[in-house]
Amino acid sequence: MLKPLAARLLEALLTLWLLATLCFVLLRAAPGGPFDAEKAAPPEVEAALAAQYRLDRPLPAQYALWLGDVVRGDLGPSFQYPDYTVNQLVGQALPVSALNGGLALLLALALGVPLGVLAALRRGRALDRVLMFGAGLGLAVPKFVAAPLLVLLFAVTLKWLPAGGWGEWRHVVLPVIALALPNLAWCARLTRASMLETLSADYLRAARARGLSETRLLFAHALRPGLLPVVAWLAPALINVVTGSAVVEQVFGIPGMGRYFVQGALNRDYTLVLGVVLVVGALIVLIGALVDALRAALDPRLREAR
Template identity: 85%
Template sequence: MRSDSRSRHPVVARLGSRVLEAVITLWLLATLCFVLLRAAPGGPFDTEKVAPPEVQAALDAQYRLDQSLPMQYLAWLGDAVRGDLGPSFQYPDYTVNQLIGNALPVSALNGGLALLLALLLGVTLGVWAALRAGGWTDRALMLLAGLGLAIPKFVVAPLLVLLFAVTLHWLPAGGWGEWDNVVLPVIALALPNIAYCARLTRASMLDVLSADYLRAARARGLSETRLLFAHALKPALLPVVAWLSPALINVVTGSAVVEQVFGIPGMGRYFVQGALNRDYTLVLGVVLVIGALIVAINTVVDALRGWMDPRLEG
């Protein structure tokens, strides 16, 4: 019984530490975003046509803009802790919770499919290149991977529209609601990640294939297929698993461009529109939700790495 309780204490301590780190990270992120938004010139109701003073005063009172900045911050933070992200300035008929509730599944579908595609193709191409290291296949794949990393998403997305929508008429140029609307955005988000995953997998697989324990296993007569899947693949994927966290951030930041190009009602598009229109509550809500997702994914990735390599635990 004592040994069981002792083994549970480090787990509980690590869990509590990670929860505390997550709360502090989200609080710092939200505070920094709040300060930067309010420091930017202009306001949410600055238009070419000046509103009458009584109308402007009513708007300021409705959205707490008549209060001091510390009071606005404390009021917003208190509401956010209770799960209320406030009303949207740009979409007065909707709350931020409603807008994010509609946009999050769209972005999650695009981002999840893009990461899945990047993992499947990136790992496959990386292993294939490593097994043919030095050959023309390896050089061709790494050349394509280099091009994939060099071309930014704001160039890839319009090129995909020009080729598959305008020229070939195979897929729609934008919109949302049908399965074919998903194809081009997912490819645009996945291409740079496929390239990086392929290069990372190749380098890791080459290191593993040259390890002493694999030479010994090969000398015992094990087949190359068994060596690959039973002994080489799992340790070779450790760097790829560690890469999932920055890959997620890459997908999130890239979604702002991709969703704008394809007219997708996702989190990235709302973030861009909210920033341009000084919709403080919408931008803060998007940042807070995305930050919470990234923290949660990082925790899952750390746990997965610990399961794959117990030496990382402790």
């Protein structure tokens, strides 16, 4: 038991180290710097800033110092937000992104699973075609198109919800819908395909021949194995939410992780970008482990394979 856990922990730490190292190298290889401006600062000011943020040292020394700070839990100072550390910025932004992303995933599951099951039960009928057409449309429309369309409809035309900002429950509705739409579509299509395969299994035919009702077949025998692919999909769904948050938070002006990542990349705020990458990477690794544990709880064959 302890040996697989230690191996999984070592694999997670190695993944995060490689991710952070690659991001560090790519950021430093990009043209420009964190203190570049249209009007160059006096040389003594540039030298003082470089010394303050340890940019005057060789690149390997900068990497070693930064990695040592990270091991101690210090993500460093922000270059573009001098009154804040990266720890403070991430601490403010993470709950915002977690709320939006969590609600978006819950909405996708709460609607996608029932719609997928309903489409599977009505296979080939008009309702099935309508639901799958809607799911295909949800996959075809990217977030950077869906988000402005939601603003145009519900904020500008109908004036039901605010177009941006943060602080009230009304500010959460449109960003959550924009984040949830593609995941909802994926969830519905995946659930339908999995349920169709499960409902045609031999053991369900035998149970049906014994006179079990369709409702009991569905809830007692088909739903649990039919949802295994949906559980496995949760990890890539989380990645989809994380990558989509950068677009959605920019459109709606939400102070979340995605927005800080975009602003940090544009301003060459090395420590801020690296801090966001590390935190998001750690969350993805953690969610992947939780999804694996949930799959093992639902499927005894996975527990026996360990």
